[in-house]
Amino acid sequence: MFCAHGLPLACFLTLTAVARSQAGTTADPAAFVTAYFADLQDLHRRYDIPLSRESSARERSYLEGRQREFGSKPVTGLARDAEIDLWLLRADVAHRLAKIDRAEALRAQLAPLLAHTGPLVLACEAHRRMEPAKAEAAAAMLDAAVKAIGAAQHNLEAAAFDGFTPPLAQTAIEDLEALHRSLATWHEFRAGYDPIFSWWTSTPWQRYVEAQSHYCAAIRTRLIDGAAGDASLVGDPLGETALLADLRHELIPYSPAELIAIAEREFVFCEREATKASEALGFRGDWGKALAHVKRQHRDPGAQPELIRELAREAIAFLDARDLVTIPDLARECWRMSMMSPAAQLVNPFFLGGETIQVSFPTNTMEHDQKLQSLRSNNEHFCRATVHHELIPGHWLQHYMQARHRTYRAPFETPFWIEGWALYWEMRLYDLGFAKSEEDRIGMLYWRKHRCARIVFSLNYHLGLWTAEQCVDYLIERVGHERAAAVAEVRRSVQGGYSPLYQAAYMLGGLQLRALHLELVGSGTMSERAFHDAVLQQNAIPIALVRAALQPGAPTAASITAWRFADAK
Numbered sequence: 001m002f003c004a005h006g007l008p009l010a011c012f013l014t015l016t017a018v019a020r021s022q023a024g025t026t027a028d029p030a031a032f033v034t035a036y037f038a039d040l041q042d043l044h045r046r047y048d049i050p051l052s053r054e055s056s057a058r059e060r061s062y063l064e065g066r067q068r069e070f071g072s073k074p075v076t077g078l079a080r081d082a083e084i085d086l087w088l089l090r091a092d093v094a095h096r097l098a099k100i101d102r103a104e105a106l107r108a109q110l111a112p113l114l115a116h117t118g119p120l121v122l123a124c125e126a127h128r129r130m131e132p133a134k135a136e137a138a139a140a141m142l143d144a145a146v147k148a149i150g151a152a153q154h155n156l157e158a159a160a161f162d163g164f165t166p167p168l169a170q171t172a173i174e175d176l177e178a179l180h181r182s183l184a185t186w187h188e189f190r191a192g193y194d195p196i197f198s199w200w201t202s203t204p205w206q207r208y209v210e211a212q213s214h215y216c217a218a219i220r221t222r223l224i225d226g227a228a229g230d231a232s233l234v235g236d237p238l239g240e241t242a243l244l245a246d247l248r249h250e251l252i253p254y255s256p257a258e259l260i261a262i263a264e265r266e267f268v269f270c271e272r273e274a275t276k277a278s279e280a281l282g283f284r285g286d287w288g289k290a291l292a293h294v295k296r297q298h299r300d301p302g303a304q305p306e307l308i309r310e311l312a313r314e315a316i317a318f319l320d321a322r323d324l325v326t327i328p329d330l331a332r333e334c335w336r337m338s339m340m341s342p343a344a345q346l347v348n349p350f351f352l353g354g355e356t357i358q359v360s361f362p363t364n365t366m367e368h369d370q371k372l373q374s375l376r377s378n379n380e381h382f383c384r385a386t387v388h389h390e391l392i393p394g395h396w397l398q399h400y401m402q403a404r405h406r407t408y409r410a411p412f413e414t415p416f417w418i419e420g421w422a423l424y425w426e427m428r429l430y431d432l433g434f435a436k437s438e439e440d441r442i443g444m445l446y447w448r449k450h451r452c453a454r455i456v457f458s459l460n461y462h463l464g465l466w467t468a469e470q471c472v473d474y475l476i477e478r479v480g481h482e483r484a485a486a487v488a489e490v491r492r493s494v495q496g497g498y499s500p501l502y503q504a505a506y507m508l509g510g511l512q513l514r515a516l517h518l519e520l521v522g523s524g525t526m527s528e529r530a531f532h533d534a535v536l537q538q539n540a541i542p543i544a545l546v547r548a549a550l551q552p553g554a555p556t557a558a559s560i561t562a563w564r565f566a567d568a569k
């Protein structure tokens with residue numbers, strides 16, 4: 001049973017209960033969460049070999065030990081923070097074990113494409129154990145790998161692997177490249193330092209490097225580039241079983257079909273509001289024409305930074321005037337701005353935020369049509385919603401508060417809190433009249449429709465019901481995206497840099513916070529400012545657990561896991 005600062009978990013839980021009963025306070029739960037993640041960090045640094053059964057077995061052993069330990073402790077009777085932290089620890093362990101199971105199942109699927117990798121993995125594992133490498137045996141291993149890769153490439157060209165889908169092929173390439181980096185570390189450790197090792201392995205190593213590079217290129221050409229559709233939109237659909245497991249981990253008690261229905265319900269609101277705004281602008285309720293009108297209202301090249309600064313200050317003034325949330329002086333002062341490169345805009349056609357707001361706008365090197373699409377996609381009225389989303393009260397204020405409140409919870413970070421908070425403010429400010437004009441309303445509704453669409457297209461994609469190309473078409477037709485923006489949006493969604501639920505988390509997290517706001521502020525239990533400050537001070541944990549932390553009464557398992565926040569009120 002692991003210790004943190006010399007204190008075993010059993011002692012921590014006992015002291016917590018005693019402290020609560022005697023003084024109304026809690027023992028610091030941070031030590032246990034910190035120690036758990038420090039343990040994992042050390043294990044991942046030590047057992048870092050891709051495709052390694054030893055690595056996955058060691059992590060599984062550690063997690064199963066923690067699961068037995070955490071599972072044996074009662075939740076009731078603890079101070080509120082300790083109770084929430086124990087929930088978080090149990091959920092994290094279970095989620096990591098499920099991910100190991102999924103990874104092992106995927107590795108079994110990919111085995112035919114990776115048949116030559118076994119001895120290479122063993123060599124890397126031995127290196128991590130700091131065992132000496134026998135030079136002649138190392139050369140023989142590399143020579144055998146070259147021959148095995150040649151045989152695999154022959155089978156590839158003979159259509160033996162044509163049953164592999166592009167997503168599986170892409171995963172195989174990523175695994176091969178990761179293993180190659182580990183093997184390069186193994187080689188570089190001795191090459192040049194051990195003359196015998198260098199004498200034996202110099203030529204076999206170069207042949208292996210060339211063979212593995214050619215094999216990865218051949219997999220891409222045969223199984224990815226040769227498939228129908230845009231090769232840059234290749235991803236890895238999660239599947240319904242894994243999707244449901246991830247939803248349970250995020251404490252979302254809805255099926256994917258129910259979530260899509262919720263998104264469609266929110267679409268109805270957006271489209272009703274958009275029709276009213278379109279009519280007020282003289283377009284007879286035609287959303288498409290109103291949207292085209294709004295997209296033409298952009299700043300001239302070079303003038304975008306001034307717009308961003310103006311909008312950031314305006315949002316802060318709006319919050320201050322209504323006493324909606326605490327904004328510390330340093331948070332007002334210490335954000336920055338940068339311009340996004342053309343390459344980055346291929347994946348992020350709009351803004352990115354945090355301490356630095358990264359502004360997407362056309363550059364002189366773009367093709368003419370790309371410039372026009374970027375100008376339209378980053379018009380003044382779209383920016384009215386994105387700037388406060390990225391800065392204050394959105395991501396920058398979150399990051400500022402995360403660094404100062406319950407910092408030990410940062411590794412539990414969930415997009416439902418991160419993106420849900422920023423999206424919640426888009427909805428809250430719309431309700432409070434932040435839009436100055438009908439064009440502003442169109443711009444804010446465009447983004448809200450975009451978040452609804454993210455639920456629909458991302459879940460349909462991960463259920464295997466839609467292709468990436470269908471997702472692109474949907475964004476163009478249902479939301480009004482420029483094609484380049486739609487492609488970039490789907491590309492960032494499917495290429496693996498985000499969790500499968502990330503895109504759905506914007507609107508769903510926003511709906512969770514809106515429901516919690518209704519419970520606590522709508523009932524008079526908390527003021528606007530107290531509520532918003534309290535949410536930020538819990539750090540980035542699932543919102544069902546934020547609710548458990550802020551509720552006046554003691555939470556129950558049912559109130560945490562079965563909170564149907566989006567049911568019709």
